[in-house]
Amino acid sequence: MIRVELAKLFRRPRTYVIAGLLCALPLIVAIFLATTRIPPPPGQGGAFLSAVLSNGALYPAAAMALVLPVFLPVSVAVLAGDAVAGEASAGTLRYLLVRPVGRSRLLVAKLISLVVFVLFAISAVLVTSYLTGITLFGASTSSAGVALPPDVTSLSGVTISPAGLVLRLLGTVAYIVISMVGVAAIALFLSTVTDSALGAAMGALAVLVTSQVLVTLDAAQAIRPYLPTRYWLAWIDFFREPVLWRDIERGAGIQLVYLVVLLGAAWANFLTKDVAN
Amino acid sequence: MTVALLHVGTGRTVVTAQGLRRWALVLGVALLLAAIPVAINLWPVHAKALDRISFSSSQPYSGYVQSAGLLGLPALPNLTQVTAPLSGTTEMRTWYASPRSWRVDVLGEGTERDLYQTPEAQYSWDFGDNQLIRIEGDQPVRLPRAADLTPPELVRWLLSAAEGDKVTGLAAKRVAGVDAPGLRLTPASPDTTVAHVDIWADPRHGLPLQAEITAKGGTRPVFVTRFLEIHFAAPGAAVLTPPAPRAGIGYTVTEAPDILGVINRRRPVSLPSSLAGYPRRDAVRGLSAAGVYGTGLSSFVVTALPGRFGAAAFGQISTYGQDVPAPSGSQAALIATGLLNLLVVRDPGRTYLVAGPVAPTLLERVATALAEAQT
The missing domain is CATH 3.40.1000 (Protein Transport Mog1p; Chain A)
Incomplete structure (x- = not known):
């Protein structure tokens, strides 16, 4: 079941188109930055963007900050919204379920294939942006003639060794995957409610946009810790020295809560749903 | 599908009953998860009211501080680092070993401004400016900065200023997981805008954990600073060591780090x-x-x-x-x-x-x- 879903994910051209689009955005930004060398003023614009001109190896982090707020959740919401509703509107859900396939297993398989997609897309962004960063913003060459990334400055001013950078980037990837699992759970639940893939994706995006607006509103302080997007940017804390775990832990926790509740809701709704078309 | 045709009672089928049970389970889990933070907040607090809080500056600690000001000051030229903490929310990480060895980080989204006190000098690091500054000598006058707004620093300043003001006890409160007894300071002077200052402190170490300033005519505090996390262990030496100057970051040495210092010297x-x-x-x-x-x-x-x-x-x-x-x-x-x-x-x-x-x-x-x- 899971293998079937994964094969479906990697057979479809849209997977590669979306990953390509995600990789293209940091590339475009990097080309503009490298040719004009006008960094955004510190504290404004994307995180790390003003630092990458001197620190090419930090570009993967800047690329994450570029794709995370809008691009990545949109693609996850579209794919997750399509997961069940798409099958229903294409008329394939019926045949899928006529094969003796447990509905709970189908939901889990859909979720796992979404997680794999996020991993695939983020890895693609990381690799391409790292290559972009060291080609366009420079890397130091060691005496052995091997191109090594320069020591990266953490937010706290202390240098991060290349090994430390790899660990922190892995932590970032894991954290972003967890954050996107929350988005996928929202869209997947809506996808079991409606037969319209577009409607499910729009619904999930509506939730995210509302949450983003409320996060910036001081008056909504009371509910801020419960908003799904509140801790999205907490992965930046991996680049502080020492690593600030507080928001990372809370962010992972809240995504887990959303996952449990909404996947549960999807399960409760989907298991007894009449699949008519 | 045949089970769906067996009616149980009035119009309810076995399938809908199962569905309802599933929804009840999901709702129950959701409620349970939502109740966790509420339960932590409502957990009863047992702490004796203190007659006197011995604020010692020798108690080492580290923690996470959030300060929130509702003053709404406009951004003044060269003074934004003063006005911003008073008009918005500031998140800080702090490590304190002794009055001559501490560090306060002001955290922003994708940026950080750190201040290190070492026995020799002060160092300030700004990630946005990519600049390390060594501040030498005494600073006879300087602008207030975010590091002055952590509960221990602010309360130390308030208490040094509050001679002869009325002090009353307040109900204990849970701050950063500590049952903290409180006291209220009511200034006697008619010319001040401060109605009262409420302070909650750790009962064992006497360290202030939360301070709230309420203005005259106001019902809720206009400035609140509090620990969200507190640890009473001495911080390690590595964390208190400022970054070393090196190629790729700016480095300057100064005796007057802000506009007031510059005016004072000139x-x-x-x-x-x-x-x-x-x-x-x-x-x-x-x-x-x-x-x-x-x-x-x-x-x-x-x-x-x-x-x-x-x-x-x-x-x-x-x-x-x-x-x-x-x-x-x-x-x-x-x-x-x-x-x-x-x-x-x-x-x-x-x-x-x-x-x-x-x-x-x-x-x-x-x-x-x-x-x-x-x-």
Whole structure:
């Protein structure tokens, strides 16, 4: 079941188109930055963007900050919204379920294939942006003639060794995957409610946009810790020295809560749903 | 599907009953998860009220501080690092080993400004500016900064200023997981804008964990600073070591890290010995740019600003504030925030900036006195 879903994910051209689009955005930004060398003023614009001109190896982090707020959740919401509703509107859900396939297993398989997609897309962004960063913003060459990334400055001013950078980037990837699992759970639940893939994706995006607006509103302080997007940017804390775990832990926790509740809701709704078309 | 046809009772099928059970399970889990933070907040607090909180500066700690100000000050040129913490939420990480060894990080989204105190010097690091600054020597006068707003620092300053003010006990409160007894400080002076200051401290170490300042006429605090996390272990040496200067980051050494320090070094000014009935306090050695008038929570600071900066500050304050009557030949404007009030007085020769938690009526008298002292 899971293998079937994964094969479906990697057979479809849209997977590669979306990953390509995600990789293209940091590339475009990097080309503009490298040719004009006008960094955004510190504290404004994307995180790390003003630092990458001197620190090419930090570009993967800047690329994450570029794709995370809008691009990545949109693609996850579209794919997750399509997961069940798409099958229903294409008329394939019926045949899928006529094969003796447990509905709970189908939901889990859909979720796992979404997680794999996020991993695939983020890895693609990381690799391409790292290559972009060291080609366009420079890397130091060691005496052995091997191109090594320069020591990266953490937010706290202390240098991060290349090994430390790899660990922190892995932590970032894991954290972003967890954050996107929350988005996928929202869209997947809506996808079991409606037969319209577009409607499910729009619904999930509506939730995210509302949450983003409320996060910036001081008056909504009371509910801020419960908003799904509140801790999205907490992965930046991996680049502080020492690593600030507080928001990372809370962010992972809240995504887990959303996952449990909404996947549960999807399960409760989907298991007894009449699949008519 | 045949089970769906077996009616159970009135119109309910086995399938719908199963569905309802599943939904009940999901709702139950959701409620349970949502109740966790509420339960933590409502957990009863058992702590004896303290008669006296011994605030010691020798207690090492590390923690996570959040301060929130509702003052709504406009951004003033060169002073945004002062006005921002008073007008918004500031998140800080702090490590404290001793008065001569500590570190405070001001966290922003994708940025960080750190201040290190080492036995030799102070270091400030700004990631946005990619700049490390070594600050040498005593700073006889400096602008307030975010590191002054952690509960221990703010309470130390408030208590040093609050001689003879009334102190009453407050109900204990859970702050950063500690059952903290509280006390309320009510200033006696009629000229201050502060109605009361509420302080909660750790009962074992006497470390202030939360402070709230409420302005006169207000029902809720306009400034709150509190620990969200606190650990009473001494921080490690590595965390207190500032980054080393190296290629790729800017490095400067200075004795005057902010505008007030620069003014202090460049142009000594003479300020009146008393203003609006408040005597000028004994000057600190090396301090010439600013004068402190009054005592406790009804004190205010007067600074003479150099020409260009003075003009910009006056422009900004008169745009956002209101004009104040002043003797002919000079202008004055006031920004009243309820707690901290700012006055700027400008005459052809000089610009004065006056700031303090004092009533606007007092500042109006100060404006007249300053303008007359000049002529």
